[in-house]
Amino acid sequence: MNFNKLARECVRKLKPYSCARDEYKGSAGIFLDAYENSFGSVLSVGLNRYPDPRHIELKARIAAIKETTIERTFLGNGSDEVIDLLVRVFCEPGVDKIMILPPTYGMYKVVADINSVEVVEVPLTENYQIDTDAVLKNTEDVKLVFLCSPNNPTGNIINDAAILKLLETFNGLVVIDEAYMDFAPEKSWLPKLNQFPNLVIIQTFSKAWGLAGIRMGMGFADPEIIDLLTRIKYPYNVSGAAQQLALEALSHIDKKDKMVANILSERQKLIEKLKKLDIVLKVNPTDSNFILVKFRNAKQVFEYLMNKRIIVRNRASVIGCENSLRITVGKPEENKILIETLKKFTAECTEIAEE
Ligand SMILES: *Cc1c(COP(=O)(O)O)cnc(C)c1O
Numbered sequence: 296m297n298f299n300k301l302a303r304e305c306v307r308k309l310k311p312y313s314c315a316r317d318e319y320k321g322s323a324g325i326f327l328d329a330y331e332n333s334f335g336s337v338l339s340v341g342l343n344r345y346p347d348p349r350h351i352e353l354k355a356r357i358a359a360i361k362e363t364t365i366e367r368t369f370l371g372n373g374s375d376e377v378i379d380l381l382v383r384v385f386c387e388p389g390v391d392k393i394m395i396l397p398p399t400y401g402m403y404k405v406v407a408d409i410n411s412v413e414v415v416e417v418p419l420t421e422n423y424q425i426d427t428d429a430v431l432k433n434t435e436d437v438k439l440v441f442l443c444s445p446n447n448p449t450g451n452i453i454n455d456a457a458i459l460k461l462l463e464t465f466n467g468l469v470v471i472d473e474a475y476m477d478f479a480p481e482k483s484w485l486p487k488l489n490q491f492p493n494l495v496i497i498q499t500f501s502k503a504w505g506l507a508g509i510r511m512g513m514g515f516a517d518p519e520i521i522d523l524l525t526r527i528k529y530p531y532n533v534s535g536a537a538q539q540l541a542l543e544a545l546s547h548i549d550k551k552d553k554m555v556a557n558i559l560s561e562r563q564k565l566i567e568k569l570k571k572l573d574i575v576l577k578v579n580p581t582d583s584n585f586i587l588v589k590f591r592n593a594k595q596v597f598e599y600l601m602n603k604r605i606i607v608r609n610r611a612s613v614i615g616c617e618n619s620l621r622i623t624v625g626k627p628e629e630n631k632i633l634i635e636t637l638k639k640f641t642a643e644c645t646e647i648a649e650e
Pocket residue numbers: 372373374375376400443447472474498499500501502507510511512
């Protein structure tokens with residue numbers, strides 16, 4: 296696939312901004328090129344210098360851990376930036392389209408709307424899987440299909456066979472957002488990058504790594520696609536503090552894995568307890584760190600919980616998620632209070648019904 300041809304003309308023709316740190320690539324020297332404060336900073340953490348715009352050290356570590364290459368690795372200010380850059384590289388406003396499969400992560404549509412890019416919506420099936428035929432029938436002018444697996448807000452993994460079919464048949468890019476992949480028994484699509492040049496994978500430090508605060512998203516794709524993203528990103532899109540902290544985080548994979556194991560064991564307990572509640576109609580299978588739960592009356596439950604200062608995500612107004620609340624797996628004590636509160640709600644409802 297010729298990705299340069301797939302990209303917008305203005306991106307192809309762009310002469311990227313050249314910043315001071317692009318011209319001299321060494322790390323030692325007397326730096327008098329970027330109007331920084333040579334005396335230091337007001338903080339003990341330093342950071343008086345502009346960060347590496349190419350993110351070389353961090354990308355090298357990530358590429359090694361993920362068993363891919365620097366050339367296939369991109370870093371953004373959260374995965375939300377990666378999503379935005381993908382749309383801006385490939386979709387000419389008012390001409391090209393993206394496809395999303397609702398119910399899914401809301402950011403794909405927001406990014407498209409901001410960029411005046413039309414969104415084709417092909418709903419997931421009843422089991423929250425891809426309707427492959429419907430997808431393939433509606434790809435006219437579509438440059439990017441956004442898949443989320445495990446899917447937010449439904450929690451489930453998308454079947455391999457359906458994704459494979461899209462990768463083999465669709466004439467644009469298939470973007471798989473793997474924000475929750477650490478919580479799933481299935482493997483990432485990352486090793487398949489060599490096999491499918493039109494595959495783009497997005498991952499993040501925000502969920503399993505517990506670092507939503509540093510804003511660090513990752514994109515993995517064919518080197519040509521990574522080049523295009525790099526051309527249009529802001530030079531210093533990832534801060535020095537974020538790069539340092541992400542590097543530090545990568546030497547604690549064991550800690551991440553342990554937290555994931557704890558979350559999974561809490562998730563199992565939570566699922567079993569939710570299933571026993573009278574007000575719960577369905578606990579959807581989940582491969583992530585949250586559970587989509589269908590209630591008899593989600594709105595009432597949501598408000599009751601809110602009044603007790605337990606905040607969950609109300610997804611009742613989303614197509615395919617009628618009467619459903621999305622509940623993140625909390626710490627043992629938090630989950631215990633959640634279940635007790637839901638039991639209390641059930642008891643109060645029954646009392647009212649009996650009166
Ligand atoms: C939380 C989430 C992200 C993470 O976004 P960041 O900008 O990296 O924090 C990405 N995709 C999905 C589907 C998510 O739910």
